[in-house]
Amino acid sequence: MKRLWIWLAAMAMVWGFSPVVHAQTVDALITKQAQSVNTESLDHQVSQLVNPYPQVHIPTVSQMASDLLHRKNPFSLQELLDALTQAIAGDLETEGRVLGVIFLLSVLAAILSRLTESIDGSGRVAEVSQMVVVSALILIALHSFGLALSMVNQLLTDVVHLMESLIPLLVVLMAGSGAVASAGIFHPVMMLTVNFVAMLTRSWVLPLVLLATILDLVSHWMPNFSLKNLALLLRQTGLTLLGGLMTLFLGVMAVEGAAGSVADGVTLRTGKFLANTFVPVVGKAFSDAMEAVLGSSMLLKNAVSVVGALTIIVLVAFPVLKLFVMMVLYRLGAAATEPLGVSGVHRTLETMATAVGWLLAITGSVALMFFLMITVVVTVSNGVGL
Amino acid sequence: MIALIGHWVRSLIIIVLLGNLADFVLPKGDLKKYAGLVVGLVLLLAMVSPVWSLIHQVGKSPQSNAWIGAGTGQNLSSLVHAEQIDQAEAMVLSYKNVQACTISADTQGGYSAVVRVSGTTNTATLRQYIEDALAVTTGETPKVHLIVQSDQPKHSITRYRVEP
Numbered sequence: 282m283k284r285l286w287i288w289l290a291a292m293a294m295v296w297g298f299s300p301v302v303h304a305q306t307v308d309a310l311i312t313k314q315a316q317s318v319n320t321e322s323l324d325h326q327v328s329q330l331v332n333p334y335p336q337v338h339i340p341t342v343s344q345m346a347s348d349l350l351h352r353k354n355p356f357s358l359q360e361l362l363d364a365l366t367q368a369i370a371g372d373l374e375t376e377g378r379v380l381g382v383i384f385l386l387s388v389l390a391a392i393l394s395r396l397t398e399s400i401d402g403s404g405r406v407a408e409v410s411q412m413v414v415v416s417a418l419i420l421i422a423l424h425s426f427g428l429a430l431s432m433v434n435q436l437l438t439d440v441v442h443l444m445e446s447l448i449p450l451l452v453v454l455m456a457g458s459g460a461v462a463s464a465g466i467f468h469p470v471m472m473l474t475v476n477f478v479a480m481l482t483r484s485w486v487l488p489l490v491l492l493a494t495i496l497d498l499v500s501h502w503m504p505n506f507s508l509k510n511l512a513l514l515l516r517q518t519g520l521t522l523l524g525g526l527m528t529l530f531l532g533v534m535a536v537e538g539a540a541g542s543v544a545d546g547v548t549l550r551t552g553k554f555l556a557n558t559f560v561p562v563v564g565k566a567f568s569d570a571m572e573a574v575l576g577s578s579m580l581l582k583n584a585v586s587v588v589g590a591l592t593i594i595v596l597v598a599f600p601v602l603k604l605f606v607m608m609v610l611y612r613l614g615a616a617a618t619e620p621l622g623v624s625g626v627h628r629t630l631e632t633m634a635t636a637v638g639w640l641l642a643i644t645g646s647v648a649l650m651f652f653l654m655i656t657v658v659v660t661v662s663n664g665v666g667l
Numbered sequence: 668m669i670a671l672i673g674h675w676v677r678s679l680i681i682i683v684l685l686g687n688l689a690d691f692v693l694p695k696g697d698l699k700k701y702a703g704l705v706v707g708l709v710l711l712l713a714m715v716s717p718v719w720s721l722i723h724q725v726g727k728s729p730q731s732n733a734w735i736g737a738g739t740g741q742n743l744s745s746l747v748h749a750e751q752i753d754q755a756e757a758m759v760l761s762y763k764n765v766q767a768c769t770i771s772a773d774t775q776g777g778y779s780a781v782v783r784v785s786g787t788t789n790t791a792t793l794r795q796y797i798e799d800a801l802a803v804t805t806g807e808t809p810k811v812h813l814i815v816q817s818d819q820p821k822h823s824i825t826r827y828r829v830e831p
Contacts, residue, residue: 409691488669492676499680503687505703506710508679515676 310577311350315343318453318581326446327592330439336364337595339588346584356591361598368599372606379425380610383418383630384617390414391621412502415625419498422633429604429637430491433644434483436600440593440651441479447589448472451658454582459575462544463661466537471654474530481526482647489519490643494636501628516639523643530650538661549575586659590652597648604641608634675717682710748772751804758800764788770801777810784817 320342331339340348340355348355393414394407448471456464496512556568611634619627686706693699752770759768759782767783780797794813801809 485669488673492673496676496680499683503683505690506683506686506706508683511676511679511714515672 311346314577314581315346323446323450330443331595334364337361339591342584342588345588346581349584368602372603376607376610380614383614386414386417387618387621387623387626390623411623411625415502418629419502429640432600433640437479437483439596443592444475444651450585454578458579458582459549460545467658470537478650486519486523486643489515490639497632501625527646534657538657586655589655593652601644604637608637679713682713754804755800759797762796779812781814790815
């Protein structure tokens with residue numbers, strides 16, 4: 282009888298004191314983790330940035346985490362596509378109006394030059410009339426180019442704000458999911474790279490492209506003394522800067538990622554092995570609990586990064602689409618005005634199309650860099666492997 | 668820098684516009700050809716002169732100043748020296764019974780050290796220790812003028828000097 286009592290007491294102690302995870306559901310674990318990390322500021326920032334596009338709805342971080350857990354689709358692609366189609370229609374309308382004015386001007390110039398050719402033979406008046414038309418055209422074109430440039434500038438500012446509110450949260454969750462070395466390496470590097478890329482693009486690449494475009498336009502306007510090669514030099518400088526920046530960025534990201542993930546993998550495996558082997562009875566339960574906590578933190582981290590990547594996609598998609606529409610319309614205008622025989626007009630339109638194309642390339646590559654940064658960070662710390 | 672490039676390009680554009688205007692206004696003939704030549708020369712000059720002066724500037728100024736900025740060389744070496752002395756102080760603090768230590772460079776190339784010890788110490792070995800520490804950090808073999816302050820519980824602070 283006494284022996285039975287002792288045995289029961291021993292069982293009760295083992296059952297009561299062992300740090301077993303009390304059959305906690307993953308759901309509860311996730312919600313606990315989501316509550317422990319403050320994601321409100323990120324959600325607020327995201328909703329503020331997406332505010333100009335009311336049709337698109339980006340889920341909050343905790344919503345995203347639970348959707349990912351329950352294998353639901355967190356983001357409706359249909360919504361985004363609908364909004365993009367609407368935006369294309371609006372852009373076509375506004376830019377098409379500009380193109381209509383340009384067509385009218387070039388037709389008038391063509392009629393004027395034919396008329397003056399038949400009236401006086403010297404051709405000076407035709408030259409002057411052509412110059413007047415081209416200058417009006419350049420005014421219109423520069424106005425729309427300025428709008429595009431300020432749009433790109435605003436986009437860069439927005440994306441940098443997003444990254445600045447995303448990175449600290451991401452790094453905290455990275456450290457929480459066991460990737461301590463990666464978090465330590467990535468945080469300063471990412472902050473530095475984001476600000477460096479944005480600064481260099483905003484204060485060097487975009488102004489150089491703007492100057493090159495202006496020089497090109499002046500060369501079309503006043504063809505006697507042409508500065509086309511200077512424009513080429515400035516544009517090449519700006520784009521080389523961007524290309525070098527991108528190469529540097531990708532190299533740094535690859536090296537840092539490799540170093541961090543190796544160090545983290547070693548640390549985590551050692552910790553698990555130690556807990557398993559040297560903590561006598563409950564070691565296995567202990568390492569299992571550790572694994573569960575780290576895994577749920579990883580899910581939350583992936584939710585944060587998916588929200589960040591989605592926001593970047595939405596923010597970049599609309600301006601890029603607008604720039605693309607502009608480029609196509611300018612090319613169309615250049616193709617249509619060429620047979621009219623007013624030489625300055627179609628060259629100006631062609632220059633504008635090329636310039637908008639460069640803006641498109643710059644925007645795309647900067648957005649790609651930020652996007653890659655998020656994905657690289659996530660895949661690196663996912664690869665830690667428990 | 669980008670502002671300078673902007674100014675440069677603006678002045679070039681203005682010259683091109685004026686040249687074209689002159690080209691329009693002038694009557695056909697020999698004068699027009701010469702005017703074109705002159706405008707072209709002015710344009711060349713305006714384009715090349717900032718680049719020329721930039722190259723000149725870079726060539727003239729010494730390499731270190733061009734990149735670090737003027738006058739930092741002196742500051743850097745004094746900073747390094749102060750850091751070396753601080754490290755020597757930290758080494759002296761690891762000596763037995765030493766509680767505080769300040770080393771300062773005096774005018775004739777030597778150092779004076781003020782050391783506070785608790786209990787008794789052999790001043791000769793302490794001085795040797797300080798000299799060795801300075802030799803390790805600064806790389807020279809200096810003379811040390813040692814002032815030991817002992818705060819033994821029995822008598823109040825006694826100061827005695829050990830001449831080198």
